Amino acid sequence: MRHLGMMLCGVVLGLGLRGASLAQQPFLPLSYDQAVSGEVTTEAFQQLYAFEGAQGEVITLSLTTLEGDLDPVLLLLDQDGGLLGWSDDEGDGYNAVLDSVQLPVTGRYFAVATRFGQAMGSTTGRYSLLITRLGRTVERETLLNYGDRVIGQVSGEVPQTVYFFEGRRGDAVSISLQRTSGNLDPFLQLANAERQILVQQDDDPAALGRLDAHIVNYQLPITGLYIIVASRYGQEAGTTSGNFVLSLQRMPDEARGFSLATAILLDYENQASGQISGDAPQRYYAFEGQRGEVISVGGGARKRQPGYVGDFAGCRTARTGTWRHPARAHHRQHSSL
Numbered sequence: 001m002r003h004l005g006m007m008l009c010g011v012v013l014g015l016g017l018r019g020a021s022l023a024q025q026p027f028l029p030l031s032y033d034q035a036v037s038g039e040v041t042t043e044a045f046q047q048l049y050a051f052e053g054a055q056g057e058v059i060t061l062s063l064t065t066l067e068g069d070l071d072p073v074l075l076l077l078d079q080d081g082g083l084l085g086w087s088d089d090e091g092d093g094y095n096a097v098l099d100s101v102q103l104p105v106t107g108r109y110f111a112v113a114t115r116f117g118q119a120m121g122s123t124t125g126r127y128s129l130l131i132t133r134l135g136r137t138v139e140r141e142t143l144l145n146y147g148d149r150v151i152g153q154v155s156g157e158v159p160q161t162v163y164f165f166e167g168r169r170g171d172a173v174s175i176s177l178q179r180t181s182g183n184l185d186p187f188l189q190l191a192n193a194e195r196q197i198l199v200q201q202d203d204d205p206a207a208l209g210r211l212d213a214h215i216v217n218y219q220l221p222i223t224g225l226y227i228i229v230a231s232r233y234g235q236e237a238g239t240t241s242g243n244f245v246l247s248l249q250r251m252p253d254e255a256r257g258f259s260l261a262t263a264i265l266l267d268y269e270n271q272a273s274g275q276i277s278g279d280a281p282q283r284y285y286a287f288e289g290q291r292g293e294v295i296s297v298g299g300g301a302r303k304r305q306p307g308y309v310g311d312f313a314g315c316r317t318a319r320t321g322t323w324r325h326p327a328r329a330h331h332r333q334h335s336s337l
Contacts, residue, residue, distance in 0.1 A: 026048065027048040027050045027110065028049050028050070029049070029050060029051070030049040030050060030111060030131055031051070031131075032051070032059075032132060032133045033130075033133075034130075035130040036049070036128070036129050036130075037127065037128050037129075038113060038126070038127055038129065039124075039125070040070055040113070040114065040115050040123070040124050040125060041124050042124060045114055045119055045121060046113065046114040046118070047113045047114075048110055048111075048112055049110065049112075049113065049129065050108055050109070050110050050111075051109055051110075051111070051131060052107070052109075053106065053108075053109050054103065054106045054136065055105050055106045056102065056103065056136045056137045057103045057133060057135070057136045058100055058101065058102050058133075058134040058135055058136060058137060058151050059098075059101055059103065059131055059132065059133055060097065060099050060101070060131070060134060061074060061076060061097070061098040061111055061129070061130070061131050062074075062095065062096070062097045062098075062129070063087070063095060063096040063097070063113055063127055063128075063129050064095045064129075064130075065093075065094065065095060065125055065126075065127055066127055066128055067125050067126040068123070068124050068125020069123045069124065069125060070115055070123045070124055070125030070126070070127060071094045071116040071123040072094065072095060072096045072113065072114070072115060072127055073086065073087070073088050073115055073116050073118070074087045074097075074098060074111065074112070074113060074114075074129075075111065075112035075114070076098055076101060076109065076110070076112075077110040077111075078104070078105075078107075078110075079108045079110070081110075084101065084104075084109075085101050086098075088116060100134060102137060111129065111131070113127060113129050134149070134151060134180075134245060135150050135151040135245045135246075135247075136148075136149070136150055136151065137150065137151050137152075142163055142164070143163075143164045143165065143166070144163050144165045144228070144248050145165065145248075146173075146248060146249060146250040147248070147250075148247070148248050149245055149246070149247045150163070150245070150246050151180075151243065151244070151245055151246075152230060152244055152246060153241075153242070154184055154186075154230070154231060154232045154241055154244065155241045156241060159231060159232060159235060159236045160229055160230060160231035160232075160235060160236075161229075161231075162227060162228070162229055163227075163246065163248075165225075165226055165228065166224070166225055166226070167220045167223070167226055168220065168223045169220055169221065169223045169265065170219060170220065170264070170265035171219070171220045171250050172217045172218070172219050172220075172251040172256060172262060173190075173215070173217070173218055173219075173220060173248065173249065173251075174214070174215060174216050174248075175188060175190060175214070175218075175228060175247065175248055175249075176188075176204070176212065176213070176214045176245075176246070176247045176249075177213040177214070177230050177244055177246050178212045178246075178247075179211055179212060179242055179244055180242070180243045180244060181242045181243040182240070182241050182242020182243065183240045183241065183242060184211065184232055184240045184241055184242030184243070184244060185202070185233040185238070185240045186211065186213040186230070186232065186244060187200070187201075187202045187213055187232050187233045187235065187238075188200065188202070188213035188214070188228070188230060188231075189228070189229040189231070189337070190215055190218065190227070190228055190229075191226070191227040191229065191337050192221075192222070192224070192225075192226060193225040193227070195227065195337040196337075197337060198218070198226075199218050201213045201214060201215050202233050217251055217262055219286075227337070228246070228248070229337065230244060230246050257283040257284050257285065258280060258283065260284055262284070263284040263285055263286040264283070264284070264286070265285075265287070266285045266286065266287045267287065267288075268295075272285060
């Protein structure tokens with residue numbers, strides 16, 4: 001990699017991207033996870049892009065040559081034109097990458113796609129610019145929301161990090177803990193407010209052999225506060241360490257009920273509505289019952305057809321109507337944190 005340290009101050013000033021003048025510069029919008037293409041030519045050696053970021057977010061910017069002999073250089077500026085980072089050859093070949101940059105404040109940021117030598121450079125060509133959001137850094141014991149991706153670290157000094165979230169009974173939640181650096185062997189636990197462990201995982205069922213942990217579509221038993229513990233295999237006695245990304249997701253109601261694994265929880269005296277079509281000829285619902293209970297299940301449609309209810313514990317079926325539940329459907333033994 002060539003060293004541009006002596007040039008950086010002059011580069012930013014030379015582009016006219018300082019202070020109030022920056023807001024007056026023409027720019028193109030840049031959105032997360034949506035690559036944009038452009039071209040560096042003899043007449044236009046740079047292009048300014050703008051995006052919105054939040055304090056603590058960690059992002060990656062990449063500038064890749066598509067055509068020509070372009071030797072790309074990538075600059076990241078704050079809203080006042082201050083230089084936050086730059087890249088010349090950190091990517092593959094001569095491509096430029098700003099990896100895992102933490103944004104200091106909430107506001108507008110600017111990315112400059114240009115070439116080595118700037119106005120004095122000679123390379124030209126088409127490029128692709130991409131910004132991705134890796135997650136955000138938060139304080140330990142932070143309350144998370146569905147859809148959040150947060151970044152943390154497991155080390156000998158801090159073998160685990162605790163997060164909280166509020167969920168509703170019946171929510172189908174997925175939690176993933178992915179290693180991003182080091183030799184970390186992630187270990188993931190979900191507990192209720194009484195610190196009873198509901199489920200734990202040190203693997204990803206969909207990617208066996210990878211050192212990631214993934215709890216998939218776990219159905220919350222009650223409405224209330226839940227605890228996520230991000231740690232390593234062996235926990236305090238473990239020896240691995242590294243950075244991680246933790247993701248918390250909730251399966252949308254409209255995506256549920258198409259298999260036994262994603263059955264929609266239905267409580268007594270409650271009603272549920274749905275749609276049957278050629279692509280989805282049936283929907284699955286689950287309920288909890290005790291031995292000896294007598295229940296009635298009914299449904300209505302514009303065109304009535306015989307209905308069925310399933311015993312999701314024993315996979316037996318019975319016609320819709322009064323039915324004696326043979327066993328308690330959901331029973332778990334809990335350990336504690």
